[in-house]
Amino acid sequence: MKKKYIISSISVLALFGILLSCAKVEKGFISDFMYYSPNPLIATQGNVTNSKPLELDGSTGPVKVKLLAVRNLATGQPAPELLKEYIIKQFNGQITTADSTVELVNKKIVLKPSTALEVNEIGGRISLSQATTNVATGDYVIDVEVTNIKGTRSILNACKIQLLPKSHYTLDAGPFFTTSDAAAETGFSASSTLPVTITYDNKGPNKIRFVFLDKNGLTFDPSAGQVVTRGDRGNFSQMNPYFPVVRTTTALEWEFIDLPNGFPIKDGNNGTGNYYRIPARFTVENRNANPVFFGFKALSAGSYTVTIQIPGITKKP
Structure with missing residues (x-):
């Protein structure tokens, strides 16, 4: 009698295992609580400032991050001046020990267009360039969209950006x-x-x-x-x-x-x-x-x- 019970139990477990193997396995995870740290990000006009990547709160990487909007925090209005291109000095190559003279260093400096604000697609790092010299001081805020293998999330008011006066x-x-x-x-x-x-x-x-x-x-x-x-x-x-x-x-x-x-x-x-x-x-x-x-x-x-x-x-x- 006991043997019958054992065989029946094994059969139930086997059936349960088959059902599990047939169930669709969900891929990845995307959190509703991803965030930037520090927040606010403090920058000064005309200087390069980079944030850390977006904190994923356990979400499956890699993630793609898209800038949805940037607004003036005080007025709530769009701030297109942060997304406009300005001509600024930029490096076109890394300065190395071989660049031992002023002339060699200057060969790696060019005038190129750049926006004041960018959000890196991979990881979401926020970058503020020297072009911020053309942007008024104050507080701004961005919205971003985050996508991974699991799906997409929109993060409103993802990071506040505090732009301070130029530091020399x-x-x-x-x-x-x-x-x-x-x-x-x-x-x-x-x-x-x-x-x-x-x-x-x-x-x-x-x-x-x-x-x-x-x-x-x-x-x-x-x-x-x-x-x-x-x-x-x-x-x-x-x-x-x-x-x-x-x-x-x-x-x-x-x-x-x-x-x-x-x-x-x-x-x-x-x-x-x-x-x-x-x-x-x-x-x-x-x-x-x-x-x-x-x-x-x-x-x-x-x-x-x-x-x-x-x-x-x-x-x-």
């Missing part, structure tokens, strides 16, 4: 300085905050100046060896191989190339780090002063003065 330069947070023993790499103090200010003149020649001051505002003289680099540590000359440094009585100076995505585009030995030193023999404290700052970049044509004032250090008369 960047400088990373956290400039600092240390002091150290005279004529040695010993006795380093703890790092302290380093005040750095930048002034910009859009009518001046393409020139970058680094000015170093003591705590009283007196200027150190690079032409007299009062400002030097630190061995193999990073410095701006490593990032700017196209023009030699000029040491004047008041500054380190370089010419630079006005590039589509700002200058410099090369890293030094410490990435974007600028490591300099005021030798101890030029300070009343008889200590080396070691200012350090990262991420300075000129984003527009013109003249820049980067002023580094070192607290607690007094220039020797």
Whole structure:
């Protein structure tokens, strides 16, 4: 009797398996909750900004993303100025170590039409180009359509874009300085905050100046060896191989190339780090002063003065 029950159970399971194998298998998954992060995406006029790809929330990849609309968030009206083509400077090839002169770099810069806003079809990355210099500041929002093997979803108000006024330069947070023993790499103090200010003149020649001051505002003289680099540590000359440094009585100076995505585009030995030193023999404290700052970049044509004032250090008369 038990054997009959066992055979019957096996038969039911077999039948159930056959029915399952005949059922249509659904392919893929598409979420109703895909999103951009960060949101809002913050950009500045005239500078290149790229978002991360669309977060798929478990949806099957790859996905194709289509821009449906872009609107002014305040008015709700279409913003066609973000989709209009403007003529801007663009690279037509990657800058490599072989591009060692201004002439070679300039050969890779062309004037081409570009829209201010694009959404990449594969993955949905949002790109804002230098053409945003022609677009008014403010808040905008986009709608997108997402398609994968499973189907299509429309995402309204997918990402807010906050367009801020043009920024002519960047400088990373956290400039600092240390002091150290005279004529040695010993006795380093703890790092302290380093005040750095930048002034910009859009009518001046393409020139970058680094000015170093003591705590009283007196200027150190690079032409007299009062400002030097630190061995193999990073410095701006490593990032700017196209023009030699000029040491004047008041500054380190370089010419630079006005590039589509700002200058410099090369890293030094410490990435974007600028490591300099005021030798101890030029300070009343008889200590080396070691200012350090990262991420300075000129984003527009013109003249820049980067002023580094070192607290607690007094220039020797």
